[in-house]
Amino acid sequence: MQYRSIFAYAGRLRALGNDMIVAGLRQRGVEGIVPSHGDIMHVLLRRESCSLSELAGRIGRTKSTVTVLVRKLEKAGYVRRAPDPADARGVRISLTERGRALEPAFREISDELEKHIRERLTDEEAARLEALLARCAGIAEDGDGVVGESGDKPGRFR
Structure with missing residues (x-):
């Protein structure tokens, strides 16, 4: 059996989520923020401060990518x-x-994204899908949910 559509479906879901985030930000008059800033903002909302290296490790991006995002x-x-x-x-x-x-x-906005999923999947289906996607992406899982290599759960707003 071949699973060629998995990446296509995951890509479409990500694009849909990004569109929802952009629309939600626009509706609220927020400027200068794009979906790629979401992980950084999520980490910084939970911590007083981080070094660039810490931030890069927590969100699974290179230090040079994080530097560009932080500058913006x-x-x-x-x-x-x-x-x-x-x-x-x-x-x-x-x-x-x-x-x-x-x-x-x-x-x-995170609540709106979750609502989109809840309207289409049961809680059990959504939890299973999250775990499966995390495994496919090579992200570890613990008893509290999906976590990145550094122990941070990915941000709700992405």
Whole structure:
């Protein structure tokens, strides 16, 4: 049996989710944020600050990719860089007040994404699909749900 459609279906679901995120942000008047910023924002909403390396590890992206994404968020006024007191060469990334103020919008958009799934799948089906996709993507799973290599559960708003 061949499973050629799995990647196509996963890609379509991701594109649909990204479209929903963009529309949700637009409806709420949020500018300068795109779906690729979601994982960074999720991590920073849960932590006081992170180094670029920490952030890259937590979201499964390269440090150079995270640097580009953080620069865009910084330019839009959502994050700030500060010297790392533990490493003279390093910087810490944290949310500004403007960035923290986005949490309710992110929560609402995440709820809309989950509603889309709940309207189509039972809770059991959705949990199974999440676990299967995580396994196919090479992401570890623990008793609390899907987690990345560093132990962070992927962000709800992506």
